[in-house]
Amino acid sequence: MSRPSSDHADPSAPLRPGDHSDAPGDGAADGDRAIVQPQLGVVGWLRWGWRQLTSMRTALVLLLLLAIAAIPGSIVPQRGADPNGVTQWRADNPDLYPVLDALQMFDVYTSVWFSAIYILLFVSLIGCVIPRTKHHWQALKSRPPRTPARLSRLADHRSVGVRLAGDEDAAAAASAAIDDAQRQLRKSGYRVERYDTGGAASVSAERGYLRETGNLVFHGALVGVLLSVGIGGGMTYTGQTVIVEGDTFVNSLGLGYTSFNPGRFVDTDQMPPYSLTLDRFDVSYGEFTGEPGHGMAGDFRAHLTVAEPDRDPREGEVRVNHPYEIEGDRIYLMGNGYAPTITVRNAAGDVVFSEDVPFLPQDNNMTSQGVVKVADGMPEQLGLVGFFYPTAATLASGAIGSAYGNLNNPLVTFWVYQGDLGIDDGTPRSVYTLDPTGMEQIAGGDSGLSSLELEPGQTVDLPNGLGTVTFEDGRAAGAEEAVKRYVSLSIHRDVGAPFVLVFAILATLGLLAGLFVPRRRLWVKATLTDGALRLEYAGLARGEDPAIAQAVADLARGHLAALDRDEVELPPEAERPRRPRPARAQAPDVN
Amino acid sequence: MPEDLSLDAVSVLLVWTAVAVYALAFIAYAVDLARRSDLALKAKDAAPATVAAPAPALVGAGAPTIREIRAAEAEAELALNARPAERPRLLWARIGTTLTWLGFLLHVAATVLRGIAAERVPWSNMYEFAMTGTVLVVAVYLVVLFRYDLRFLGTFITGLVVVLLGGAATSFYVVVVPLADPLKSVWLVIHVFVASLASAFLALAFALSVVQLMQARREARAIARVGAEADGAASVSRGRDGARFLRTLPSADSLESLAYRFAIIGFIFWTFTLIAGAIWANDAWGRYWGFDTKEVWTFVIWVLYAGYIHARATRGWRGNRSAWLSIVGFSAVLFNFIIVNQFFKGLHAYSGLS
Numbered sequence: 001m002s003r004p005s006s007d008h009a010d011p012s013a014p015l016r017p018g019d020h021s022d023a024p025g026d027g028a029a030d031g032d033r034a035i036v037q038p039q040l041g042v043v044g045w046l047r048w049g050w051r052q053l054t055s056m057r058t059a060l061v062l063l064l065l066l067a068i069a070a071i072p073g074s075i076v077p078q079r080g081a082d083p084n085g086v087t088q089w090r091a092d093n094p095d096l097y098p099v100l101d102a103l104q105m106f107d108v109y110t111s112v113w114f115s116a117i118y119i120l121l122f123v124s125l126i127g128c129v130i131p132r133t134k135h136h137w138q139a140l141k142s143r144p145p146r147t148p149a150r151l152s153r154l155a156d157h158r159s160v161g162v163r164l165a166g167d168e169d170a171a172a173a174a175s176a177a178i179d180d181a182q183r184q185l186r187k188s189g190y191r192v193e194r195y196d197t198g199g200a201a202s203v204s205a206e207r208g209y210l211r212e213t214g215n216l217v218f219h220g221a222l223v224g225v226l227l228s229v230g231i232g233g234g235m236t237y238t239g240q241t242v243i244v245e246g247d248t249f250v251n252s253l254g255l256g257y258t259s260f261n262p263g264r265f266v267d268t269d270q271m272p273p274y275s276l277t278l279d280r281f282d283v284s285y286g287e288f289t290g291e292p293g294h295g296m297a298g299d300f301r302a303h304l305t306v307a308e309p310d311r312d313p314r315e316g317e318v319r320v321n322h323p324y325e326i327e328g329d330r331i332y333l334m335g336n337g338y339a340p341t342i343t344v345r346n347a348a349g350d351v352v353f354s355e356d357v358p359f360l361p362q363d364n365n366m367t368s369q370g371v372v373k374v375a376d377g378m379p380e381q382l383g384l385v386g387f388f389y390p391t392a393a394t395l396a397s398g399a400i401g402s403a404y405g406n407l408n409n410p411l412v413t414f415w416v417y418q419g420d421l422g423i424d425d426g427t428p429r430s431v432y433t434l435d436p437t438g439m440e441q442i443a444g445g446d447s448g449l450s451s452l453e454l455e456p457g458q459t460v461d462l463p464n465g466l467g468t469v470t471f472e473d474g475r476a477a478g479a480e481e482a483v484k485r486y487v488s489l490s491i492h493r494d495v496g497a498p499f500v501l502v503f504a505i506l507a508t509l510g511l512l513a514g515l516f517v518p519r520r521r522l523w524v525k526a527t528l529t530d531g532a533l534r535l536e537y538a539g540l541a542r543g544e545d546p547a548i549a550q551a552v553a554d555l556a557r558g559h560l561a562a563l564d565r566d567e568v569e570l571p572p573e574a575e576r577p578r579r580p581r582p583a584r585a586q587a588p589d590v591n
Numbered sequence: 592m593p594e595d596l597s598l599d600a601v602s603v604l605l606v607w608t609a610v611a612v613y614a615l616a617f618i619a620y621a622v623d624l625a626r627r628s629d630l631a632l633k634a635k636d637a638a639p640a641t642v643a644a645p646a647p648a649l650v651g652a653g654a655p656t657i658r659e660i661r662a663a664e665a666e667a668e669l670a671l672n673a674r675p676a677e678r679p680r681l682l683w684a685r686i687g688t689t690l691t692w693l694g695f696l697l698h699v700a701a702t703v704l705r706g707i708a709a710e711r712v713p714w715s716n717m718y719e720f721a722m723t724g725t726v727l728v729v730a731v732y733l734v735v736l737f738r739y740d741l742r743f744l745g746t747f748i749t750g751l752v753v754v755l756l757g758g759a760a761t762s763f764y765v766v767v768v769p770l771a772d773p774l775k776s777v778w779l780v781i782h783v784f785v786a787s788l789a790s791a792f793l794a795l796a797f798a799l800s801v802v803q804l805m806q807a808r809r810e811a812r813a814i815a816r817v818g819a820e821a822d823g824a825a826s827v828s829r830g831r832d833g834a835r836f837l838r839t840l841p842s843a844d845s846l847e848s849l850a851y852r853f854a855i856i857g858f859i860f861w862t863f864t865l866i867a868g869a870i871w872a873n874d875a876w877g878r879y880w881g882f883d884t885k886e887v888w889t890f891v892i893w894v895l896y897a898g899y900i901h902a903r904a905t906r907g908w909r910g911n912r913s914a915w916l917s918i919v920g921f922s923a924v925l926f927n928f929i930i931v932n933q934f935f936k937g938l939h940a941y942s943g944l945s
């Protein structure tokens with residue numbers, strides 16, 4: 001319900017909130033005036049409130065608030081992006097944590113206060129854009145406004161006299177000159193309208209409607225972005241999975257995913273039925289020279305076989321920055337590591353555990369940690385906490401470490417715990433960690449016995465004659481490498497993203513038009529004087545237009561050249577003085 | 592080739608030479624500003640001859656009349672838009688610009704060599720961001736000089752570059768290492784380059800906004816005094832209104848519209864940076880937006896400049912207040928580059944520093 005700021009007589013001027021700097025008035029903003037206006041009950045107040053909300057100043061304040069409100073989320077860890085960071089922060093600042101948590105500082109971007117700001121901003125935006133769109137729609141159909149009576153009052157103005165031949169019909173010459181100007185203006189993209197009066201012919205031209213169109217498209221597209229994010233988010237899911245070389249992932253909840261976050265509207269029974277087999281994971285290592293950055297791993301590449309019902313299996317590849325797309329899902333390579341194959345036998349020699357165990361990398365040289373849980377087949381449950389070193393080396397401290405990411409000298413070490421693994425009571429436990437509370441350590445650490453150390457192909461005894469542990473050598477089974485690798489993949493479906501992109505591009509195009517298309521009016525007027533024509537050229541910028549003076553000069557030059565008549569001195573017009581170019585400095589005009 | 596003559600070592604040498612030349616340019620530009628003050632005084636002394644003499648009692652030492660202010664403004668406006676050949680002959684400014692060109696060529700050579708040494712675009716860690724970013728700042732400045740006579744910003748530009756480039760070479764330098772996988776993307780080339788380009792334009796806008804504020808203060812004081820004199824106030828302060836060289840510069844108003852022109856170009860590039868970053872994030876991290884620290888700051892900067900553009904169109908905010916927003920906006924750009932890259936935790940761990 002913002003009111004037109006410019007005079008109503010000028011329907012082609014864009015509609016602006018009352019406190020826009022182009023709005024007429026002597027500096028007292030409409031908002032201020034509205035405050036002291038007597039109010040007419042509830043409706044009056046509502047109207048007043050709405051006008052405040054859709055004013056330029058409110059939009060500005062809300063924008064600045066939005067900028068400020070976004071900052072805390074970059075300082076304090078956020079649950080969405082960095083849940084472990086939040087846990088850590090809580091441990092480090094136990095006193096401050098509840099206070100910040102109550103202020104939703106760990107969920108800034110979904111907090112009540114942040115949401116309030118952007119929702120208000122968008123309500124303001126919509127309330128602002130709708131009336132402007134309506135108005136602009138009409139403006140697009142209106143004609144350029146009447147030529148002002150005194151063009152010489154305009155800042156950008158030029159007046160030239162041209163000679164007429166003695167027998168020439170002055171009125172016809174004036175009309176013809178203006179016809180020329182009209183053609184010229186139309187050719188340069190202006191919308192034109194003739195306004196001929198008794199002693200003068202004139203053409204009024206306007207261009208740059210695209211500026212307002214761009215502005216409206218931009219603001220509208222922002223709404224589009226917000227809606228796409230909001231609605232798309234509900235139809236989006238992300239899931240994680242781990243695949244060891246040779247294994248297969250099936251895209252179905254309950255089968256393949258290690259974790260899964262569906263949006264509100266996702267139907268988890270309708271997931272596209274495909275499966276992925278990890279044939280091989282490639283990685284290349286920089287030369288091992290010991291200089292900074294050398295030995296760095298790169299060119300990670302997961303080679304997949306993709307199978308879908310009713311189709312031949314095909315090959316696929318996932319790389320960093322190059323997700324694999326299938327059925328609207330995008331599959332990302334998030335991590336990789338080693339999955340040593342570990343076999344545990346009991347005292348009787350029966351295999352009680354045999355699996356590829358994914359070890360989580362702990363450093364750049366792929367020192368990795370993993371856990372083996374033997375639930376059955378032993379007198380008591382057994383837990384093995386292991387470290388894997390692809391290139392084992394004894395560090396200066398005497399401890400073992402990995403010196404390089406590749407498999408130059410693989411080694412696994414285990415600490416062994418005996419007792420209750422705590423997996424039988426149904427509490428979900430991570431496969432990567434072991435909680436040793438209530439268990440007895442029987443090898444490594446403080447147990448008195450050294451930890452188990454195995455190279456590929458080796459078998460060592462468990463303490464107390466419990467049985468044996470084997471670190472299988474993959475090459476024995478025909479593999480290229482002794483130890484299998486695994487990848488962690490992230491699988492996403494984001495329905496909103498393409499819409500967000502389209503609206504973002506629209507917004508940018510709108511922005512370009514809204515900021516750089518000049519909106520201006522030009523006039524050419526021919527007035528009869530004694531034996532000559534007074535030709536006047538004038539321009540008026542609507543909004544930012546650094547090139548308006550140039551435009552008037554070009555128009556005059558082009559028109560006069562086409563007219564090809566002698567110029568004459570004319571007596572000055574009656575109305576004087578002209579105002580100088582409005583230097584908008586606040587200096588009092590002492591001329 | 593011996594180790595200490597590697598391409599990268601030559602590049603570092605060139606960087607320091609460029610810094611030294613920029614420092615000389617800075618001095619030349621500073622001398623220019625100081626001499627402009629004298630010019631301003633001389634012009635004033637000469638003024639009464641050309642301008643209808645005002646009542647002598649009203650002309651105090653260092654207190655120009657409105658007429659003189661207007662005349663000086665008109666002249667400055669003309670000078671600002673004059674073609675390079677028609678500009679006032681300011682010897683020291685010329686020396687400054689020549690030195691800036693020289694520094695720029697060395698700087699470009701250093702940057703290109705670094706790229707060749709690294710076998711990739713030279714903007715993949717803090718040191719290289721700073722190197723390329725400052726090259727663009729100078730490039731934009733030098734190109735803009737063909738259109739507007741902005742040599743009065745020379746001290747700012749060369750000073751900024753000396754500080755950033757010298758600082759980066761001192762504290763951010765890292766040897767060439769292979770690119771981490773996530774950085775191997777065309778979007779590195781586009782996103783980071785456009786961000787630097789945006790920053791270059793925003794830097795110019797910032798400088799103009801600062802000068803605008805100084806000029807606005809000077810104008811306000813001059814007007815206040817003239818007003819007081821017109822009212823016949825007996826004892827009017829004869830103090831200076833602000834740095835004297837300001838008299839040779841365009842009015843606050845035309846500085847403001849110039850600042851705005853650069854700011855909107857910067858804003859467009861920044862918008863593009865934001866979108867390109869989101870596209871890249873969608874490829875690299877599996878989501879286009881996640882409020883990662885760097886994403887937050889890119890967004891904050893974008894919103895600040897959207898605010899600035901609005902402010903320019905809002906009654907009561909045009910002028911000084913919007914200038915402050917431009918200053919805050921560019922401060923956020925610098926903060927984002929220097930502080931956030933190094934000290935804020937996030938996915939954008941590409942500073943190359945540890």
Ligand code: HEM
Nearest residue numbers: 054055056059124125128214215218511514515897900904
């Ligand atoms: C998410 C919130 C908003 C953002 C990011 C935003 C951003 C922008 C930008 C970048 C421009 C300049 C581009 C152009 O002219 O096309 C602009 C102009 C404009 N905006 Fe907004 N805006 C927002 C909300 C609003 C609201 C709520 C209003 C209504 C009060 C509004 C009214 C205007 C007007 C009237 C202009 C034209 C200014 C002029 O005449 O130069 N905007 N806005």
